[in-house]
Amino acid sequence: xxxxxxxxxxxxxxxxxxxEAFKNASHYIAESSGYIGHELRxxxxxxxxxVNMIRWQTVEDHMVGFRGSERxxxxxxxxxxxxxxxxxxxxxxxxxxxxA
Amino acid sequence: xxxxxxxxxxxxxxxxxxxEAFKNASHYIAESSGYIGHELRxxxxxxxxxVNMIRWQTVEDHMVGFRGSERxxxxxxxxxxxxxxxxxxxxxxxxxxxxA
Numbered sequence: 001x002x003x004x005x006x007x008x009x010x011x012x013x014x015x016x017x018x019x020e021a022f023k024n025a026s027h028y029i030a031e032s033s034g035y036i037g038h039e040l041r042x043x044x045x046x047x048x049x050x051v052n053m054i055r056w057q058t059v060e061d062h063m064v065g066f067r068g069s070e071r072x073x074x075x076x077x078x079x080x081x082x083x084x085x086x087x088x089x090x091x092x093x094x095x096x097x098x099x100a
Numbered sequence: 101x102x103x104x105x106x107x108x109x110x111x112x113x114x115x116x117x118x119x120e121a122f123k124n125a126s127h128y129i130a131e132s133s134g135y136i137g138h139e140l141r142x143x144x145x146x147x148x149x150x151v152n153m154i155r156w157q158t159v160e161d162h163m164v165g166f167r168g169s170e171r172x173x174x175x176x177x178x179x180x181x182x183x184x185x186x187x188x189x190x191x192x193x194x195x196x197x198x199x200a
């Protein structure tokens with residue numbers, strides 16, 4: 001399992017609308033091959049900062065399967081109006097976890 | 101549940117030693133009141149970049165209970181020699197997750 005972490009920064013005052021739009025657009029991710037699950041989390045210290053953490057079977061399921069799909073175009077169209085600046089995105093593999 | 105995400109950058113060539121030291125020092129976190137679980141993940145695209153994601157009952161369990169403890173001092177002493185630059189740290193609360 002690969003974890004994609006996207007950090008996004010939302011325009012001031014647009015936070016509630018972004019959260020609602022994200023929920024409505026989540027099916028575009030969830031319908032992808034290799035999708036396992038995802039969660040959106042709101043930063044407590046920095047208003048407008050969020051992390052979207054998506055679990056994929058492989059990096060290719062995200063970068064080729066999802067990014068190359070029309071679903072990604074729809075997802076981006078519906079959410080990019082809320083972005084204050086470009087998002088950061090990386091993929092992560094496990095080193096250790098506890099409990100195992 | 102609150103998720104603490106710490107992004108760290110390790111000195112070139114020190115990655116394996118850091119991973120081993122992190123595993124050995126993890127008990128300092130896990131023995132804390134309010135600790136639920138944690139995982140260390142290695143960035144696939146950026147060598148030396150890691151995320152440590154720690155689940156706590158509350159922000160205070162981390163910021164007061166752990167950060168105010170001797171265990172935190174030991175944890176920092178054992179891992180800070182590996183850090184290339186200061187880490188980023190924030191706490192996140194859930195907005196939505198799928199599967200629920």
